[in-house]
Amino acid sequence: MGLVIGGISIDPPLVLAPMAGVTNHAFRVMCKRAGGCGLVSTEMFSAYAIKFRDPGTKTMIDWTEEERPVCAQVFGGDPDTVAIGAKALQDAGADLVDVNMGCPVPKVVRSGSGAALLKDLPRAKDILVAAREAVSVPLTVKMRLGWRQDEMVAVNLAQIAEKCGVDAITVHGRYATQSYSDKADWSAIAAVKRSVEIPVIANGDIATPEDALRAFEITGCDGLMIGRAARGDPWIFRRISHYLSTGEKLPEPTPVERLRAAIVHAELLCRIHGERRAAKEMRGHLVHYIKGVMGAASLRNRIMKTESMEELLQVLREALESLDESVAEQASAAKD
Numbered sequence: 153m154g155l156v157i158g159g160i161s162i163d164p165p166l167v168l169a170p171m172a173g174v175t176n177h178a179f180r181v182m183c184k185r186a187g188g189c190g191l192v193s194t195e196m197f198s199a200y201a202i203k204f205r206d207p208g209t210k211t212m213i214d215w216t217e218e219e220r221p222v223c224a225q226v227f228g229g230d231p232d233t234v235a236i237g238a239k240a241l242q243d244a245g246a247d248l249v250d251v252n253m254g255c256p257v258p259k260v261v262r263s264g265s266g267a268a269l270l271k272d273l274p275r276a277k278d279i280l281v282a283a284r285e286a287v288s289v290p291l292t293v294k295m296r297l298g299w300r301q302d303e304m305v306a307v308n309l310a311q312i313a314e315k316c317g318v319d320a321i322t323v324h325g326r327y328a329t330q331s332y333s334d335k336a337d338w339s340a341i342a343a344v345k346r347s348v349e350i351p352v353i354a355n356g357d358i359a360t361p362e363d364a365l366r367a368f369e370i371t372g373c374d375g376l377m378i379g380r381a382a383r384g385d386p387w388i389f390r391r392i393s394h395y396l397s398t399g400e401k402l403p404e405p406t407p408v409e410r411l412r413a414a415i416v417h418a419e420l421l422c423r424i425h426g427e428r429r430a431a432k433e434m435r436g437h438l439v440h441y442i443k444g445v446m447g448a449a450s451l452r453n454r455i456m457k458t459e460s461m462e463e464l465l466q467v468l469r470e471a472l473e474s475l476d477e478s479v480a481e482q483a484s485a486a487k488d
C-alpha cells in the first residue's frame with residue numbers, strides 16, 4: 153500500500169481535509185506536529201478573489217516548510233479564472249493544487265463553483281483542462297458522489313478527470329443535497345476507485361482507527377482523508393497510522409494533553425491572525441479540544457464569556473493547573 157500523487161509520496165497515506173475556517177496554518181501545523189499526517193490541505197481559495205487580488209485571500213497563503221507537502225485548494229466556476237487561481241497557488245509554493253467540485257454551500261454553488269459542477273460535467277471538464285494547462289505540480293480534484301441522491305456522477309467525472317491528466321481524486325461519499333445527513337457511502341467510493349487507474353482517496357465519516365481500516369477494506373482506496381474528526385484531535389492521524397501498521401491502538405489524548413495542545417494552537421493562531429480574531433476562531437476549536445475534559449460544560453461557559461485572548465488563555469491555564477493537581481493527587485493516592 154502506498155500513495156504517490158504525481159511523483160509526490162504521501163506517507164502515511166492520510167490526508168487532512170480542506171476545511172474553510174479551520175485548516176489554516178495553525179491547525180495544519182498542529183496536525184503535522186502530532187505525526188501521522190502525510191498531506192495537509194489548505195482552506196479553499198476563491199479563484200475570483202485571487203484574480204481580483206483580494207488582500208484577505210493573500211493572507212491565507214500562509215504555509216511553511218514544516219507543513220510540506222501542502223495541497224492548496226481552489227474553487228471557481230469558470231475555466232480561465234480557475235486556471236489563474238491554480239497558477240497563483242503553484243507560484244506561491246503549493247506542492248499540489250486541488251480543484252473543489254464538492255462544496256454545496258449556496259454562496260459557492262451560486263457562482264457555478266464547487267458542487268454545482270457535478271450538474272455540469274462539460275464545464276467541469278473545461279475547468280480541469282484549463283487547470284491542467286496552468287500548473288505543472290500534481291493536480292487533484294475533490295468531489296462528492298453527485299448533486300442529487302441516486303444521480304451518481306462521480307465515476308463519470310473521475311474518468312473525465314483522469315483523461316484530463318489529473319493526478320488523483322478524492323471522493324466524499326455523499327451527494328451535495330445530503331449536506332452531512334446520512335452516512336457516507338463507502339461502497340460508492342469503491343465504484344469510483346475501480347473505474348480509474350489514478351489514486352483515489354476516500355473521505356467521509358472516518359473518525360477512528362477502526363473506521364480507517366474498514367474504509368480501506370471497503371473502498372480499496374489508496375489513501376484516506378479526515379476532516380471533522382481532526383478538530384480538537386490533531387493526534388487522530390498518528391493513532392490511525394499506528395493502528396494500520398501495527399494493529400495496536402494508541403491511547404486517546406488525556407485531558408491535560410488536550411488543554412496543552414489548545415494553548416499551543418491558540419498561540420499559533422495569534423501569530424497569524426492577531427489576538428482579536430484568534431480569540432474568536434479559537435472558541436470554535438475549544439468546543440472540540442475540551443470534549444471529555446472534566447467539567448467541560450462549565451469550562452465552555454467560562455470560555456464563551458472571555459473577551460480577549462489573554463482572558464481565554466488564562467481560563468485554559470487555570471483549567472490545566474486544576475487538572476494537573478488532580479492528576480498529581482490521583483498519582484499520590486495510587487502510591488499510598
Ligand SMILES: Cc1cc2nc3c(=O)[nH]c(=O)nc-3n(C[C@H](O)[C@H](O)[C@H](O)COP(=O)(O)O)c2cc1C
Pocket residue numbers: 169170171172173174195196225252254255294324355356357358377378379380381
Ligand atoms: C467546517 C468545514 C469546512 C469545510 N470546508 C471545505 C473546503 O473548504 N473545501 C472542501 O473541499 N471541503 C470542505 N469541507 C468538507 C471536508 O473537506 C470533508 O469532505 C467533509 O467534512 C467530510 O469528511 P469528514 O467526515 O472526515 O469530516 C468542509 C467541512 C467542514 C466541516
